[in-house]
Amino acid sequence: MRPPLQRLRNILDFALASLSRRKGRNLSLLGVYTLVVFILASLIFFVQALKGEARALLAQAPDMVVQRMVAGRHDPIDLGRAQAIEEMRGVSGVRPRLWGYYYDPIYGGNLTVMAVEDAELPNDALWVGQGVARNLRVKQGDMITLRAYDGLPMLFTVQKVLSDASELISADLVLMSQSNVRALFAMREGTATDLAVDVGNARELPTIAAKIVERFPDARPILKSEILRTYEAVFDWRGGLMVVVLASAILSFVIFAWDKATGLSAEERREIGILKSIGWESGDILLLKTWEGAVVSLTAFLAGTLLAYVHVFFFSASLFDHALRGWSILFPRYRLAPSVDAYQLVILFVLTVLPYTVATLVPSWRAAMVDPDTAMRS
Amino acid sequence: MIQHPGILALLLASALVGLLLAGAAALGLRILQGWDLRSGSEKQLALERRTYLVSSLVATALGVQMLSLFLFIFTADDLQGQFVGAMCAAGSLAVHAFGYPTLLLKLATSLLAGLWLVLHRTDLQGYDYPLIRAKYGLLLLLAPLALVEAWLQFRYFSGLKADVMTSCCGALFGQGRQGIAAGLAGLPPRVAQPLFWSLLGALTLMGCAWLRWRRGAWLFSLLSLGYFIAALVSLVSFFGLYIYALPTHHCPFCLLHREHGFVGYVLYGALLGGVVAGMGVGAVAPFQNRASLNQALPRMQARWVIASLGLAWLFALIVGLWAWLSPLKL
Numbered sequence: 001m002r003p004p005l006q007r008l009r010n011i012l013d014f015a016l017a018s019l020s021r022r023k024g025r026n027l028s029l030l031g032v033y034t035l036v037v038f039i040l041a042s043l044i045f046f047v048q049a050l051k052g053e054a055r056a057l058l059a060q061a062p063d064m065v066v067q068r069m070v071a072g073r074h075d076p077i078d079l080g081r082a083q084a085i086e087e088m089r090g091v092s093g094v095r096p097r098l099w100g101y102y103y104d105p106i107y108g109g110n111l112t113v114m115a116v117e118d119a120e121l122p123n124d125a126l127w128v129g130q131g132v133a134r135n136l137r138v139k140q141g142d143m144i145t146l147r148a149y150d151g152l153p154m155l156f157t158v159q160k161v162l163s164d165a166s167e168l169i170s171a172d173l174v175l176m177s178q179s180n181v182r183a184l185f186a187m188r189e190g191t192a193t194d195l196a197v198d199v200g201n202a203r204e205l206p207t208i209a210a211k212i213v214e215r216f217p218d219a220r221p222i223l224k225s226e227i228l229r230t231y232e233a234v235f236d237w238r239g240g241l242m243v244v245v246l247a248s249a250i251l252s253f254v255i256f257a258w259d260k261a262t263g264l265s266a267e268e269r270r271e272i273g274i275l276k277s278i279g280w281e282s283g284d285i286l287l288l289k290t291w292e293g294a295v296v297s298l299t300a301f302l303a304g305t306l307l308a309y310v311h312v313f314f315f316s317a318s319l320f321d322h323a324l325r326g327w328s329i330l331f332p333r334y335r336l337a338p339s340v341d342a343y344q345l346v347i348l349f350v351l352t353v354l355p356y357t358v359a360t361l362v363p364s365w366r367a368a369m370v371d372p373d374t375a376m377r378s
Numbered sequence: 379m380i381q382h383p384g385i386l387a388l389l390l391a392s393a394l395v396g397l398l399l400a401g402a403a404a405l406g407l408r409i410l411q412g413w414d415l416r417s418g419s420e421k422q423l424a425l426e427r428r429t430y431l432v433s434s435l436v437a438t439a440l441g442v443q444m445l446s447l448f449l450f451i452f453t454a455d456d457l458q459g460q461f462v463g464a465m466c467a468a469g470s471l472a473v474h475a476f477g478y479p480t481l482l483l484k485l486a487t488s489l490l491a492g493l494w495l496v497l498h499r500t501d502l503q504g505y506d507y508p509l510i511r512a513k514y515g516l517l518l519l520l521a522p523l524a525l526v527e528a529w530l531q532f533r534y535f536s537g538l539k540a541d542v543m544t545s546c547c548g549a550l551f552g553q554g555r556q557g558i559a560a561g562l563a564g565l566p567p568r569v570a571q572p573l574f575w576s577l578l579g580a581l582t583l584m585g586c587a588w589l590r591w592r593r594g595a596w597l598f599s600l601l602s603l604g605y606f607i608a609a610l611v612s613l614v615s616f617f618g619l620y621i622y623a624l625p626t627h628h629c630p631f632c633l634l635h636r637e638h639g640f641v642g643y644v645l646y647g648a649l650l651g652g653v654v655a656g657m658g659v660g661a662v663a664p665f666q667n668r669a670s671l672n673q674a675l676p677r678m679q680a681r682w683v684i685a686s687l688g689l690a691w692l693f694a695l696i697v698g699l700w701a702w703l704s705p706l707k708l
Contacts, residue, residue, distance in 0.1 A: 244381070350390060354390070354391060357438060369427050
C-alpha cells in the first residue's frame with residue numbers, strides 16, 4: 001500500500017479504537033443522530049412514494065375533464081355539449097361521466113358513487129371497493145341501504161367487492177347503474193357530472209381546452225397534467241412543511257453535537273497531548289477528529305436510512321401517514337412501491353450530515369490545537 | 379416559494395457555505411494583516427494555528443459547494459413538473475430571471491473553489507507557507523461570491539410559484555408561456571464544431587510543449603478555460619443532439635438522466651476536473667522559483683497537465699464516438 005494511504009488507514013484504525021474507548025458517550029450521540037436521520041428519511045421517502053403513486057394512478061385518467069361551472073359552483077353538464085366537443089378537430093372521443101359524493105352518516109365518511117355501464121351489474125345491485133366493505137362491514141351478498149336526496153332509503157345487494165389491487169383508487173368507490181345514480185343524486189336525464197375528453201395529440205390539449213372555453217364560457221376544462229402538477233405541489237408542500245417543523249429537531253441535534261464535541265474530557269486532552277508529544281502533528285489530530293466524525297455520521301446515516309426504508313415501505317410509514325396523506329375518513333390500505341434514488345439521499349445527507357459536520361469543525365480544531373505541554377500537566 | 383425538501387436542503391447548504399466562507403475570509407484577512415513568518419511571537423503562532431481552521435472551514439465549504447451544484451440542477455429538474463411548458467431543468471431555470479445567473483455563479487464558485495484547493499495543496503508542499511497571500515487573497519474573492527450566490531439562489535426559489543389548478547379556470551394560464559426553453563440553442567454547429575476541435579488541438583500541443591520546455595503555463599491555463607467553455611457550448615450546440623438523437627433537443631441537463639446512461643456525470647466531471655487542473659498549472663506558475671517549492675512544484679504541475687489533457691481527451695472521445703455512432707446525422 002502507498003504510504004499516504006497507509007497513513008490514512010492507520011489514523012482511521014486509531015479513530016475507531018478511540019471511539020470504542022468512549023462507548024457510552026458515542027453511542028448516545030449515535031442514537032440521537034440515527035433518530036434524526038430516520039425521521040427525515042421517512043418523511044422524504046414517504047413523500048416521494050406518494051408522488052409516485054399519484055403519478056401511477058393518474059396514468060389511467062382521461063387527458064381532459066370538462067365540467068360546467070355556474071358562477072363558481074359546479075353544475076351538471078348538458079349531454080348535448082358532449083356532441084359539440086366531439087366534433088371539434090383533434091378530439092378523439094368524449095365520454096359523459098355520472099358520479100357524485102355520498103355522505104354516509106353511519107360511519108361519517110364520504111363515498112364516491114359512480115355509474116358503470118356493465119351488463120353484469122343488475123339494477124338493484126352494486127359493487128364496492130375494499131375500503132367501503134371494511135368500513136361498512138359488508139361482504140358479497142349483503143344488503144346496503146343508501147338514503148337518496150329525498151330521504152327515501154334505497155336498498156342494494158353487494159354483488160362484488162373490487163379487488164385489492166386497485167385499492168388506492170377504489171377504496172371509497174361504489175359502482176351502480178346509471179338510473180340508480182340519477183335517482184340517488186336527483187340528476188336530470190340528459191345531463192352528466194362531467195365529460196371525459198380524449199385527445200389524439202397531447203400537445204393540442206391547451207388549444208382544445210381554449211376552444212371549449214371559447215365555445216362554452218361556463219365550461220371548466222381540467223387537464224391531467226394540471227391535476228398531476230397540483231398533486232406534486234401539494235405533496236412537496238406537505239413534505240417541505242414537515243421539514244420546516246423538524247428544523248427545530250435538527251437544530252437541537254446540532255446543539256447537542258456541538259456540546260458533545262466541545263466538552264473534551266481531561267482524559268481526552270491528555271491523550272491528545274501524548275499523541276502530539278510522540279510526534280503527531282496538528283494536521284494528524286485534525287484528520288483523526290475528521291475520521292471520528294465521518295464514522296459516526298456514516299453509521300448514523302446508513303442506520304437511519306435503512307430504518308426509514310423499513311418504516312415506509314414495509315409498515316407504510318405508520319408514524320406520519322395521517323399527517324401527510326390527507327384528511328379523508330376512508331383510508332385505503334396499501335403498501336407503497338419502494339422508490340429511493342440518489343437525489344433523495346443527497347437531500348437527506350445535506351439536511352442531516354452537513355449541519356453535524358459544520359457544528360463539529362471548530363471544536364475539532366480546538367482539540368487539535370491543544371498544547372501538549374499544558375495538556376499532560378493538567 | 380415552493381416548500382420542497384430539495385429547495386430547503388439547498389438553502390441550508392448555501393447558508394452554511396456562506397457562513398463558513400465568510401468566517402474563513404474574516405480569519406484570512408487577519409492572517410494576511412498580521413502574517414510575519416520570521417517572527418516567533420505568540421501572535422504569529424496563533425495565526426499559524428488559525429491556518430488549520432481556515433483550511434478545514436474552506437475544504438468543507440468547497441465540498442458542499444460541489445455537491446450543491448449538482449443538487450441544484452437535480453432540484454430544478456425535479457421541479458419541472460410544476461411549471462407549464464417546462465420539460466427538464468432548462469425549463470424550470472428559465473421560469474425566473476434568477477435561475478440561470480444562480481447556476482452560472484454556482485459553476486464559477488465551484489471552479490474557484492477547486493482552484494483554491496490546488497493552491498492549498500501547493501502551499502502545503504513548502505515549509506514556509508509560500509502561497510499564503512495568494513490563497514487568502516482568493517478566499518477574499520470567493521467569500522463574497524458565495525454570499526451573492528446564496529442570495530441569488532434564495533431570490534430564485536422564493537420567486538417560484540407552481541402552476542397549480544385554480545378553482546375558477548384550469549388549463550388556460552399556461553397559454554402565454556409556450557416554449558419556455560426555446561432559446562437554448564447556442565452557436566450554430568458550423569461555428570462551434572471547428573472551435574471545439576481546434577481548441578482541443580491547441581490545448582494538446584501546448585500541454586506537450588509545457589512538458590517538454592516547461593514554459594507557457596499561463597497560456598495552457600487560458601486554453602484550458604477556453605476548451606471548457608467551448609466544450610459546454612458544443613454540448614448544447616451539437617454534441618447533445620447526437621446523444622439524444624434528436625435534432626431539436628438542445629439541453630445540457632437531460633444528459634444527467636438515466637435514459638442516457640448518466641453520461642452527463644462523466645462528461646461534466648471530466649470537464650470540471652480538467653479545467654481545475656489546467657487552471658491550477660498557470661495559477662501556481664508564479665511561485666515556481668520559490669526555494670521551498672522548486673523541487674515539488676514542477677512535478678505537481680506536470681501531473682496536472684497530464685490530468686487536464688487526459689480529462690479533455692476523455693470528454694472529446696466520449697462525445698466524438700457518440701456523435702460518430704449516433705443514428706442522427708446532422
